[in-house]
Amino acid sequence: MAVNIQTSEQMSGRKYEVQATTPWWLPVLLGFLTAVGPISTDIYLPAFPAMVRSLHTSLSSVQMTLSIWFVGLAIGQLTVGPLSDRFGRRRPLIVGNAIFALASAVCAAAPDILTFSAARFVASIGASASLVIPTACVRDLVPDQRAGARMMSRLVMVMGVVPILAPMLGGIVVTFVSWRVIFWVSAVYGLLCVLLVTRMLPETLAEENRQRLPPIMLLARYFALLGHRGFLSHALISAFSTFLSFSYLTAASPIFINGFGFTPFQFSMLFGLFAVFMIGASQINGALVSRFDPHKILTVATSISVAGSLVLLGLAFWMGGHPAVTPGLSPIIVALIGAMLLTLSPTGVIYPNATMGALADHAHVAGTASALTGTMQYVFGAVAGILIGLLSALPHFSGGTPLPMAIGMAVGAFAMVMCLPLRPIRT
Template sequence: MPLKILLILGGLSAFGPLAIDLYLPAFPAMAEAFATDSEHIQLSLSAYFLGLALGQLFYGPIADRFGRRKPLLFGIGLFCAASLACALAPTLEWLIVARFAQALGGCAGIVVNRAVVRDLCEPIEAAKAFSQLMLVMGVAPILAPLAGGWLLALGNWTWIFLFLTLFSAVFSFAVFFGLKETLPPTVTPPALSSALGRYRRLLGEPLFMFHALTGGIAMAGMFAYIAGSPFLIIELYGISAAHFGWFFAINASGFILFAQINSWFLRRHPPMKLLRFTTLFFAVCNVLLLTVAIYQPMSLWPFLLPLFGSVAVIALVLPNSSAEAMAGQGHQAGVASALMGTMQFVIAGITSALVGILHDGTAVPMTAVMATCGIGSLVMARLAQRATVKKAQAALAN
């Protein structure tokens, strides 16, 4: 894949982590500003996940019908306007609605990202490209909480959303001048009226569904951690908002490292084989994390090693499951990308909301949700392997 396109796709990948992670250190300050608590501020995070889930269903058919560029430019423009609305929010309700609109814009990049990779790459090359994009998804969570803490120290929480406004405005020019249309001209654009039928057929494809859910449930575990980490690190263990980003960075650095290791693994092993072991490791790390939380240690340090493993290994699970799910979907890459992303963020929205709903003043709710995600991802990966074997056997029989 050309470096210029990879860099642009990397920028698109940064929209999500920035919009999610940048304002995490501001949760206590925002709760004070809106005269509420951090659990209610978490609703703005859940609203963002909901917008990401629903918006992708809209962009998928549009990207298959009209190409990749136009929906992307529209989405970035909406993200920019909604970010400004977040900064100007006079009430929590206003903020939640603006975050929902912000997500509707931001999800265009998620759909187009995967569709462009599928347009240009075969499955193994696609997995490598997704691994390289994981580097951005790893760097952004490191820098975002740190930058959020600095912006909070320099001004107030509104500065965070003003930064997102500026970032998206600048990046729209990069997309406009640097990203050409990648939808192959030989592909006959499907009618928008066929979208529901294509979604329905994809829901009935076991291989697509199991691979999409393998990565989706794993990603939901990460977002359970994202939703619960401000309470765990800042409130439960008394780490300052300014230093919160450093603890967050430890886990994100593992994400970066494992993303690069995945590219090396893919030279020797197919994505399916890697998923067999990485999902098992993911499940074990999350169960260990829950075990630590049950014993309620007096310091944060016992959490760090299993947290590191549970977050880092997602960089091995997500790109490989995404590549396997998108394989064979070239004629409908936009719809396949949209459905996969929607499932991912619906599950992420549910898990992040559960962390707040089950809040009991300990780390157990967050880690219990993460452990459930670890086991669920492992089960989906095993079902995908069985579906692959059955498909191969059926092909031989015919």
């Protein structure tokens, strides 16, 4: 597939372009950059109990740092998307990852939960560049929706490897050393991203395609996107998919560690299992979009997720307000894990198809459209985190019960299905 990409010579000031096929390593690099978000979310989940003790705070306060992280990602994406349409893709990526690295170092040294929360917010603003811009790069390079969905599936595979390793690393760190090492590792990851973008990433947005808009016009563009049926329907599906996933992310660590008696390392292994299934689904999607309509694939995937959420919700209500009576892999916990897999795995199909569906008709403002899509995802993720925190604080839902998580995941799954009829009819 021939595309226009700018060479390293052009980055150095020589003004010409070449026709080239997309190099095999480019999706790997974009996936590695996008993984800044998942690694920063997932790596410290096993550390929640240790952070409560170290920072002399409550579990709900530590859980709230996830919502703070999501809010910062939402705000940052609204800014960095238009900036990438104005200044190109590389410069905002470099600045964003540098901010992320510095703020992560502050998190590592934070003396209290207030300092930690503030540093996490700043880190999320920086990390938002790596969530928006790689998707816009895909849209720059691959205008066809099916081919874009295949390339996004490859990104999901790469960025999915990091969430498998991240919680395992976090579990090992918490077991043997301080949780603070986790954030020193995050700082190093950010610096590595700066180096890779500087040395390897080509500029995918040509100078003549860059947008120069005043703030009022930018606001009008956001409203225009929200008024576009194809964008809004797919962006909402993607956002509710994030609501589902973040309900799991926020609640899983206390449930399995405090409620079910898992060690941090055992929980990280389980977390890796979920990530493997989501990556597997994304790779199946890469093969399916070559043969089937992405809209039909999206319908089937969301239906499977709803079925899994119903089973999960039934198991959680059957357990009532108490976790499993026997720590370890009792039959009820195995069944619960199976239902979670059935609910979560389809998100590996839903995310690439919904994201590319939202961007399909907006090639000229791919950065802005990607930013608004990502903002909606993380706003919904923040709402999910707040909902889980509020439910977990209720007397009947405390003590490690999976009921708050199951409710949040079911809400996300059913909302996705309700958004399906909003999509425009494709001929």
